Amino acid sequence: MKVLLLKDAKEDDCGQDPYIRELGLYGLEATLIPVLSFEFLSLPSFSEKLCHPEGYGGLIFTSPRAVEAVDLCLEKDNKTEVNKIGLDTEGAHCGNAEKLAEYICSRESPALPLLFPCGTVKGEILPKMLKDRGIPMESITVYQKIPHPGIQVNLNSYYSKQGVPASITFFSPSGLTYSLKHIQELSGDNIDQIKFAAIGPSTARALTAQGLPVSCLAESPTPPALAKGLRLALQAPRC
Numbered sequence: 596m597k598v599l600l601l602k603d604a605k606e607d608d609c610g611q612d613p614y615i616r617e618l619g620l621y622g623l624e625a626t627l628i629p630v631l632s633f634e635f636l637s638l639p640s641f642s643e644k645l646c647h648p649e650g651y652g653g654l655i656f657t658s659p660r661a662v663e664a665v666d667l668c669l670e671k672d673n674k675t676e677v678n679k680i681g682l683d684t685e686g687a688h689c690g691n692a693e694k695l696a697e698y699i700c701s702r703e704s705p706a707l708p709l710l711f712p713c714g715t716v717k718g719e720i721l722p723k724m725l726k727d728r729g730i731p732m733e734s735i736t737v738y739q740k741i742p743h744p745g746i747q748v749n750l751n752s753y754y755s756k757q758g759v760p761a762s763i764t765f766f767s768p769s770g771l772t773y774s775l776k777h778i779q780e781l782s783g784d785n786i787d788q789i790k791f792a793a794i795g796p797s798t799a800r801a802l803t804a805q806g807l808p809v810s811c812l813a814e815s816p817t818p819p820a821l822a823k824g825l826r827l828a829l830q831a832p833r834c
Contacts (some may be wrong), residue, residue, distance in 0.1 A: 596829060599753065599760040601770050603629040617818035621826045626757065628749045630770040633660050635667065635738050636715075640666035644710060644735065655732070657721065661712040665735040680728055708733040716741040716769065742773040750774065754781040762810070762825055764792040768801035770771035775805060790828045792821065 604612045604627045618625040644651070645668050656662055708731035711722075715736055725732050753760075759782055765771045779786060792811035793799035799809045811824035 596755050596761045597824060598623050598762040598829075600627050600764045600766075601630045601774055602627055602764075602766045603631075613818045614821065617822045618772070618825065621822050623762075624824070625830075626760075627755060628746070628753060629743045630746050630774045631767065632741050632743045634741060635660075635664055636651055636736055638664065638668055638737065641665075641712060641735055641737050645669070649732070650707060651710045652731075653709045655709050655711040655721070656712075657717075660714060660715065660738045664712055664717050679758050707731070710735070712737040717811060740767075740769045746774055747777050748783060750777045759785045759788060761788075761829055762790040762792055764794065764811075764821060764825070765798050765802065766794045766816075768798055771801050771805070773799065790825070792825055792828065794821065 596796060600614055602614070604615075607613050607616075609616070612627060615625045615627065641664060644667065654665075709725070711732050711734045713734055713736060715738075717734070722732060722734065763778065765774075782789060790810035791802055791807050792813065793802055793809055794813050794816050796812070799812045802809050811821075811828040813824050815818040
């Protein structure tokens with residue numbers, strides 16, 4: 596059974612994207628199509644802040660792109676670490692904004708603001724929760740999402756060769772925004788046959804806002820969780 600995942604391919608130590616491997620264990624033939632690209636913003640300003648760790652109580656990361664922005668700044672300044680302003684690695688496993696805020700609030704309240712590198716589109720849950728707890732935070736926009744230049748060509752190629760997929764998984768509201776029009780045009784009347792899956796509640800809400808049913812909401816943003824959810828969704832009888 597053919598399924599479409601709207602994400603970049605990322606090889607693991609075995610040389611294969613973990614989503615393709617995990618879904619294959621359930622007999623699902625997955626194809627990955629990237630729908631997002633990123634461009635970095637305000638890196639000189641961000642680099643300047645990183646050069647003055649004494650002014651901050653910690654760093655908050657909620658996206659891989661923010662980590663990449665730090666790496667770019669460090670590379671530019673010939674540095675290798677920002678431990679003086681970094682939260683310990685435990686914070687990297689919090690899972691979502693609510694849990695991350697709870698983790699931060701459980702620690703000793705910092706006297707200095709936490710530095711939060713983020714994208715142009717960011718959730719308000721974390722900033723609001725920290726503000727309500729009296730924890731200072733300074734945000735700086737370091738990247739923005741843009742449509743992948745190959746969305747239309749890649750989707751056209753997929754549909755012409757593979758046909759309408761049994762399922763399409765969206766990994767972000769932005770990915771949905773940039774790809775949905777093309778998917779609707781290519782699927783035509785067959786769009787009702789597609790089981791739509793979402794990684795994360797915000798993506799599920801975006802699907803619902805577009806009038807599309809969410810057949811699968813992965814319990815966590817991991818290959819096993821998506822594979823389990825899709826297996827159940829594709830076994831369910833169609834209305």
